[in-house]
Amino acid sequence: MLIDYEYFGDVVSLDTTYCTNRAHRPLSIFSGFNHHRGAVIFGAALLYDETTASFKWLFETFLEAHKQKRPLTIFTDQDQAMAKALKEVMPEIFHGLCTWHLMQNGIKHLGNLTxxxxxxxxxxxxCMYGIDDETQFEEAWIVLLAQYSIHENTWLQSTYSIKEKWAACYTKKAFTLGMRSTQLSESINSDIKICMNPDLDIMQFFKHFEQVLQNKRYNELRSEFEARQKLPRLKLESSPMLRQLSEIYTPTVFNLFQMEFVLFVATYIKYKNETQPLFEYVVGQIDKDGEWRVSFNPSTKMISCTCRKFEMTGLLCCHAVKVYDVMDVKILPEHYILNRWTRKLGVEWYTIIWATKSKKIIN
Known part of the structure; x- marks a missing residue:
């Protein structure tokens, strides 16, 4: 887990919805995405309760175990004690709210409206997912309150006050890898359930938990091995950019980029201002509302889009790909190839994991 966090601990999910014994002691699971966008566990702890003091201990202990390396972003549920502790221990990181838990709370507090x-x-x-622009979000929120006559609802008021943690138009400012929920993977949920027998004592629980980690590690290494044996299928074999990235990205990540690459066929230039030193384009997309502004520097090939997909996930959007195509850029510049998504990083990670495993066997 220490090695995994060193490589992939930039965005973290903290799930505290598990209970492990008759006293309902919460089990906290720290997890994230590896270079295949597979779920990976960074740490786990049993808490005595869910107070601010307990969460503060949890965050401090987690950082101590990982040599004080802080994530860029962490997702949690809508627990106020946890939020307070996180702000005290790691005030500089972006704190996002799990949209799944937020929706469940919405149903709980506003069930009569459904x-x-x-x-x-x-x-x-x-309002949560479908609006990229902050002004449009504010307008849609006002319409929502008026349409359902819920101006005085206290849960909605408190939820709106922390909109920067869950509304897409605000969270796009953060590096999230596309994560939106603490329920990171059904595979983690099903794996953990194996060792959730409430009759287990602490020693038995962690023995079972260690076996879950070993099984998960085996599956991760198998995925890494299989990824080395073949290249993903190209939907446009003549594309130099797709050929380039099929050899650089891991297969899962390449397929995500390839989806964006295919989408650029449905985009079009609505307006352009090709005045040095910075060209500007307004890009539209067929059968999709909205427009996106793309800036391009022809001397450096630097590009940026108002959708901020690259800043959020480390993968370029179809709007940027469209402008690259217009400007006859056929190979993706290196500064837009995020190392954490590459096969090269996988080789390094794989080598260290096996070296560590072999050392334990010898000892």
Whole structure:
């Protein structure tokens, strides 16, 4: 877990929804994405309770175990004690809220609005996921409150006050790897359930938990081995950029980029201002509302888009790919190839994991 966090601990999910014994002691799981976008566990702890003091101890101990290396972003549920502790221990990192838990809380507090064919959940999800612009979000939120006459709802008021932690137009400012939920992977949930027998004592629990980690490690190494044996299928074999990245990215990540690459066929230039030193384009997308502004420097090939997909996930968007195509840029510049998504990083990680494993066997 220490090695995994060293390589992949830039974005972390903290899930505290597990309980392990009759006293309902919460099990906290720190997890994230590896270079295959697979779920990987960074740490786990049993808490006595869910107070600010306990969460403060949890965060401090986690950092101590990982040599004070802090993530850039952490996702949690909507627990106020946890949020307070996180702000005290790691005030500089971005704190995002799990959208799944947020939606469940919304149903709990506003369940009467979801009955009889109501579109409330759809409208609420649109505010959460479907709006990129902050002004448009504020307008949609006002319409939502008016349409359902919920101006005085205290849960909505408190949720709106922390909108920077969950609304897409605000979270796009943070590096998230595309993570939105603490329920990072169904595989982690199913794995953990194996050792969740409430009759187990602490020693038995962690023995079972260690076996879960060993099984998960085996599957990770198998995925790494299989990724080395073949290159992913190209949807456009004549593309120099796709050929380039199929050999650099891990297969899962390459397929995500390839989806964006294919989407650029459905984009078009609505407006352009090709005045040195910075060219500017307004890009539209067929069958999709909205427009995106792309800036391009022809001398450095630096590019940026208002959707901020690269800043969030480390992968370029279809709008940027469209402008590269217009400017006849056929190979992706190195500064837009994030190391954490590459096969090269996988080789390094794989080598260290096996060296560590072999050393334990010898000892």
């Amino acid at each position: 009955k009889d064919g109501s579109h409330f959940l759809t409208d609420f999800k649109r």
